Amino acid sequence: MSTGTRAPGPTEKQTVPARVPRPRPPAGRLRHSAVVAGLLVALAAAVLASLALGSVRIPPGQVIDALTGRAGPSPYRTIVLDVRLPRVLLGVVVGAGLAVVGAVLQALVRNRLADPFLLGISSGASAGAVLVLVVGIGGGVTTTLALPAGAFAGALASLVLVYGLARRGGTMTGPRLVLAGVAVSYVLSALTTLILAAAGRPEHFREALYWSLGGLGSARWDTLVLPAAVLVLGLGLLLALARPLDLLLVGEEDATALGLDTARFRAAVFVLVSLVTAVMVAASGAVGFIGLMAPHAARLAVGAPHRRLLPVAALGGAVALVLADLGARTLIAPQDLPVGVLTALIGGPFFLWLMRRRPEGAPL
Amino acid sequence: MTELRLEGLAYEDRLRSVDLTVRPGETVGLIGPNGSGKTTLLRCVYGTLAPTGGRALLDGDDLRALGPKARARRVATVPQDTGTDFELTVRELVALGRSPHKRFWEGDTAPDREHADAALARVGLTGFADRPYPTLSGGERQRALVARALVQDPALLVLDEPTNHLDIRHQLDVLALVRALGTTNLLALHDLNLAGAYCDRIYVLERGRVVTGGTPAEVLTPALLDAVYGVDAEVVPHPRTGSPTVVYLHGPAGGQEASTM
Helix, strand or coil: CCCCCCCCCCCCCCCCCCCCCCCCCCCCCCCHHHHHHHHHHHHHHHHHHHHHCCCCCCCHHHHHHHHHCCCCCCHHHHHHHHHHHHHHHHHHHHHHHHHHHHHHHHHHCCCCCCCCCCCCHHHHHHHHHHHHHHHCCCCHHHHHHHHHHHHHHHHHHHHHHHHHHHHCCCCCCHHHHHHHHHHHHHHHHHHHHHHHHHCCCCCHHHHHHHHHHCCCCCCCHHHHHHHHHHHHHHHHHHHHCHHHHHHHHCCHHHHHHCCCCHHHHHHHHHHHHHHHHHHHHHHHCCCCCHHHHHHHHHHHHHCCCHHHHHHHHHHHHHHHHHHHHHHHHHCCCCCCCCHHHHHHHHHHHHHHHHHHCCCCCCCC | CCCEEEEEEEECCCEEEEEEEECCCCEEEEECCCCCCHHHHHHHHHCCCCCCEEEEEECCEEHHHHCHHHHHHHEEEECCCCCCCCCCEHHHHHHHHHHHHCCCCCCCCHHHHHHHHHHHHHCCCCCCCCCEHHHCCHHHHHHHHHHHHHHCCCCEEEEECCCCCCCHHHHHHHHHHHHHCCCEEEEECCCHHHHHHHCCEEEEEECCEEEEEECHHHHCCHHHHHHHHCCCEEEEECCCCCCEEEEECCCCCCCCCCCCC
C-alpha cells in the first residue's frame, strides 16, 4: 500500500504476495475430522462401559453379543437391551441436544456463559411440563406429546423473559444475563415444587428433584423416539443455519450490515432452541451445565464457526452426559443420583473458571 | 458507479431532515462535533437504523425497501470496532463479508478464502489470517474490518471513523486504499486535515442538521471552525499538496467559553 497523500485513482499497484502456504487448521486448533473420529471412539467406549457397568456387572463380550443379537434370551440380554440401552441412548440424545442448544444460545446472546439451565430455559420447560402433568391434559398416550408441548411453552416463555430482562435499557451484559437467568430459574424451580406439592402427589419431593436436577431413569424405548427425532431435525436445521449463526458472533449491528435480518433470525432461533430444550427436559428433567461445558471445549478444539462446532459440541455433550449418568448410577449404587448433581459438581467450578478466563477485551 | 442521495433523512431528534448527495465515485466526508449525528446518519444508510423520515436512495432505489441482504450486496460498512468474545480467526471474520453474496446454508469455499486472503494483503495483514481476531490490536482489528468490507464487493462504502484506532501510517494507508477502490465512499472523520486531504467534498453536521457542504477549501474556513467547533484556527493551503490544512491556535479561544463552563 502506498503511503502517499492524495494519489487519486487506481495507480496503486497491489503487491499480492505469492500464495502463502496455509496451515490448516490454524494454530491451536485440531483437525475437524480427527476430533470427530476421536469423539466417536470415546462415545462408543462410554456407551459400552455404561451397558456393562451397574448394579449387575456384565462382561463386555456378553454386552456385544446382546447388541449384535447373537445372545439368546437371558437376564443379561434383557438388562442390556431393555433397561440400560434406552437409558444410555437417551443420555446420548439429551447430552447432544443440550450441547447444541448451549452452543447456539451462546451465539445468540454473544456470551460464553449462556447455558439452557443457567438461563432458566430448562426450569421453564420443567415448570411447563409439570403443569401439564398435574392438570392432566391429554392423559394416557398423548402425554408423550402433551408433556413436551407444555415444556416448550414454558421454555419459550422463560427465554423471552430472561432475554428481555437482561436487555432492558439497551445493551446486554454478561452479569445481567446470568443474574436474570438464575433469578428466573429459581422462581420457576420453586413454582415447579409448589405445583407438585399442591397437587398432593404422593412422591412430589422425588418428582421435584427429578424435574429440577434431571435424571435419565425414566428412559424407555418409546420415550426415546421424540427426543431423537427432534435432535436430528434440530441439529440438521442449525447446521444449515451455520452462516447466519456465525454472523451473530460479530454482533447485531455487524450482522445486519452483512445482510442478516437479525431480529427475525433471532426470533426463529429462539423458537428452535426452546423446542429442542423442551423436548430434552420433558424426557430427562433439567440437566445443567452440559450446554455450558461441551460447546466451550468444542470451541477450543475446532474454533467458533458453527459448521464445525455444532457436530463436535453434540458429540462432546453426548459423551459427557453418558459418563455422568454412569457415575450417577454407580457412585452410590444401588442409589440412583440425579445426574444433574454430577454435572453441576463439575459444571459449577467450570463456570467460575470460564468467568475468570475471558479473553482480553471481551465483555464478561 | 453508484450515487447515494439522502432526501430529508431524519431520525428522531438526532437527525433532522438531511439532504446530501454523494456522486458516483466520489469520496465524501462528514465532519462535526461529537453528537452531531454523523454515526446516526451512517447507520441509517447501512441499515441498522430505520429512518423516521425521508429516504436514502442508492441509484434511485430506496435502501429501506431493498431488504438487508440486497442492501448488503451494494453497501458495506466498517463499523467502529466491536469486540467479540468468540475466537473466530481473522480469515473467518473477513470471509463473513461474502455472506450477502451467498445462500445462507453455503459454507466458505476456496475462492472465498482466497478472496479473504487477498483483502488481508491489501490492508497489510498478510500473515494474520490464522490468528484469533480477539488477539489483534485495535488498529489491526480495524484493518481486518476494512478487509471484510472489501470482500463484500460493495458499490458504496460507508465508514465510521475508519482511522479511529490507527497510527498515522495506517490512517493514511486506509484512506488511500479507500480512495483507490473505485467505490463511492461516505465517511465520518474526526481529523479535519485528513478530511481535507482525502475527501472530494465535505458536509458539516451540527445538532443533526447539515450546516454546509462543499469542497474542502470551501468548507474548512476559520469562520466555520469557530461557529461549529468553537475553536480558533487558521486554514492554509498546504505548500506542496495544496489541500487545506487546519492549524489550531492554542490558548483561550477569542471570547469563547473555552476554558470556563
